[in-house]
Amino acid sequence: xxxxxxxxxxxxxxxxxxxxxxxxxxxxxxxxxxxxxxxxxxxxxxxxxxxxxxxxxxxxxxxxxxxxxxxxxxxxxxxxxxxxxxxxxxxxxxxxxxxxxxxxxxxx
Amino acid sequence: xxxxxxxxxxxxxxxxxxxxxxxxxxxxxxxxxxxxxxxxxxxxxxxxxxxxxxxxxxxxxxxxxxxxxxxxxxxxxxxxxxxxxxxxxxxxxxxxxxxxxxxxxxxxxxxxxxxxxxxxxxxxxxxxxxxxxxxxxxxxxxxxxxxxxxxxxxxxxxxxxxx
Numbered sequence: 001x002x003x004x005x006x007x008x009x010x011x012x013x014x015x016x017x018x019x020x021x022x023x024x025x026x027x028x029x030x031x032x033x034x035x036x037x038x039x040x041x042x043x044x045x046x047x048x049x050x051x052x053x054x055x056x057x058x059x060x061x062x063x064x065x066x067x068x069x070x071x072x073x074x075x076x077x078x079x080x081x082x083x084x085x086x087x088x089x090x091x092x093x094x095x096x097x098x099x100x101x102x103x104x105x106x107x108x
Numbered sequence: 109x110x111x112x113x114x115x116x117x118x119x120x121x122x123x124x125x126x127x128x129x130x131x132x133x134x135x136x137x138x139x140x141x142x143x144x145x146x147x148x149x150x151x152x153x154x155x156x157x158x159x160x161x162x163x164x165x166x167x168x169x170x171x172x173x174x175x176x177x178x179x180x181x182x183x184x185x186x187x188x189x190x191x192x193x194x195x196x197x198x199x200x201x202x203x204x205x206x207x208x209x210x211x212x213x214x215x216x217x218x219x220x221x222x223x224x225x226x227x228x229x230x231x232x233x234x235x236x237x238x239x240x241x242x243x244x245x246x247x248x249x250x251x252x253x254x255x256x257x258x259x260x261x262x263x264x265x266x267x268x269x270x271x
Binding site: 085086088089090091092093095096097098099100101103104107 | 111113115124126128130131132136137139140146149150151153
């Protein structure tokens with residue numbers, strides 16, 4: 001099976017990406033997740049199913065309800081996320097260099 | 109030109125520290141950080157558009173802005189300005205907000221300080237962000253990469269190659 005392709009398909013959808021972002025902040029049940037979207041509840045359930053199938057999200061049964069959480073194994077490498085943060089700053093600062101250049105040129 | 113850049117993470121204390129040199133006098137760098145018309149030109153990363161909705165750069169003031177992504181993504185943020193020493197440093201909070209500018213407590217919050225230092229014709233800044241806990245830091249990183257439009261595919265690609 002091509003797991004990789006599955007994961008790409010999973011995150012190609014903006015709603016599924018948004019669900020991942022929500023779950024990054026905290027684990028939630030399907031109802032709480034759905035409350036953040038205009039889509040019908042079954043649509044959100046389908047998204048959760050796809051995310052679960054490719055192991056980006058893990059269902060965690062808590063009594064009668066199921067909480068969805070990010071799969072720590074897939075996302076465990078915090079350093080890689082941090083590396084993204086560094087890139088974000090690098091990009092910002094390169095843009096700021098440009099803005100400062102324009103400001104200097106305007107002054108002279 | 110090679111400009112100094114340093115990025116360090118203190119995971120124990122949930123701190124991200126960024127230092128950067130700019131080839132411009134302090135006054136210009138300060139203005140670029142504290143005036144909406146300039147911030148809108150650089151704060152959002154490639155592909156995204158940042159737009160200040162309202163801004164009052166004074167102690168107790170804040171900037172409310174929106175970020176529009178290349179695929180129709182949209183979110184709102186608030187930067188508060190809690191303490192300001194003109195042309196030296198300022199500090200405040202970074203918050204996710206709604207379109208009216210109400211802070212959303214479900215999303216990551218952080219406290220930042222930024223210090224400006226002049227060195228000849230150049231300016232050095234040190235920007236320090238402190239997150240209340242590791243979960244918030246991790247969440248912010250995910251927002252950060254969303255905010256910054258770092259390509260999710262290449263990121264997962266890296267993760268998958270490693271695993």
